[in-house]
Amino acid sequence: MTLLCLTGLTKSFGGLMAVNEVSFDVPEGAVVGLIGPNGAGKTTVFNLITGNHRADRGTVLFEGTDITRWRTHRIVKLGIARTFQTIRLFQNLSVLENVLAGCHCRMRSGPAAAMLRTPGARREEKAALERALAELAFVGLAGQEMQLAKNLSYGSQRLLEIARALATEPKLVILDEPAGGMNEQETAALIGTIGRIRQRGITTLLIEHDMALVMKACERIVVLEYGSRIAEGTPEAVQGDPRVIEAYLGTED
């Protein structure tokens, strides 16, 4: 079954065509990689899916719902969470509170309930705390709850972003270069984490430049170049595709 369906997605910034008629599907339960040379428009596609940019043309369907013009927080609530290429944590807040941000959209109590500290609000707060701790343990950051996010290593900050995304209880997580700035061991651990995310029944769409990771973790790959889709298929098929090789290595003429 198709979870996410992009059709004819187009976005230009001034004269630059960043994304041009891009269409592809993300099947439910899969790990899909989006690759391409620098400036191919990968992150722009992510920003169009999550509502950070508005598409000029085309549609984004999520579980059959057209979310093309929705605002980001509504899309998150519907079930798409993301991480950012340039890490965007709440640097001056604790690791725990960063994850609690993800729990927010599954909570309901407002300012009045907070001031009166109603039983409902307290119950909800307790459940959110447990959930945040569980997500931190899931990505391997247990025991660092009270650290400030800015004091974590680069690799740990990436993991914290993933924990925050998972705390929103998503159906689809979108990871923008999750291995960026990670060393080899951290990358290997990340591949394990992506596998465990999949076991939880959460679909993953990721951008990554580390080809070893992409080939190991993804079962489907979409290749972009100059804003257009040039190939799509299994890792093996994409690796052997002459257009992909040309895009990455250039031609000798």
Added chain:
Amino acid sequence: MRNKSLYIYGVIFAALAVAPLFLNPYWVDVLNNVGLYAILGLSLNLIVGHAGLFNLGHAAFFAVGAYTAAILNTQFAIPVLWLLPVCALAAGLFAAVIARPIIHLRGDYLCIVTIGVGEILRIALTNDIFGVTGGPNGIFGISRPTVFGYVIRRPHEFYYLIGAFLMITIFLFHRLENSRFGRAVNYLREDETAAEGSGIDTSHYKLAVFVLGAAWAGMAGDIFAAKMTIIAPESFSFWESVVMFAIVILGGSGSIPGVLLGAVLFVGLPEAFRDFADARMLIFGAAMVVMMIVRTEGILPQRPRLYPLPGPGGAGGKP
């Protein structure tokens, strides 16, 4: 550590509770002003300190509350304390109407617009808008507040009224800080894009916190009107907004103890140095410059919230 500070707060509270017995009415009135500015500072702290929205026109909401109380009390003889929710509603509504189109503006632009709103309102009040504000002379003859038939008249009586209002404010705002709402506004201060991307409706929260802070300032305006019995536009000048803003920034953005200390330093201390009236502003300005260089987060900055964590590594403690 927390126990120690709790002990310090206990001593300060006890000292303040008996202070009017040892002070003359002049000094009690100074403390009343400190208390009022503390309430105003705490309400602005929600907007500036917690949500990071630069509001340099907070006196406008204070004014809306004060004028609402003054008009309804003098025209319809409604007791001033009954008007507290009405003043909150009026100031909150005014804030909602003006903030709705401007709230998405970035820091510096929002700041300029709020200055403009504050000035427009002050000039409108001076020009006797709708013929109900009394022009530059303002409104006089506002009745004294009564609590269970007891008329509050003298400074030391107001001291306990304002003190009670301040305590309630601290209690409620402390709870608000340590809640889903409190965290949400902190997230949008830290990184709006990340907050929205984590599923937080950032424009909703900006508006909500702005309206809440304004409504609280409106209630402070009601108490102010009752205390003064005369209000005039000059009480709500740009300078008042600057003082409230400085209380928050200098005391400690996002910190209740910081804002309280800020109110003491900005409103109480100048009275203590009245003899040096000429040098006062110079010293104050110099102190602020030094502060902004050596301690930008304020004298008592916001402290991380505590959560009841399980296990030996838990930072423990209830928030």
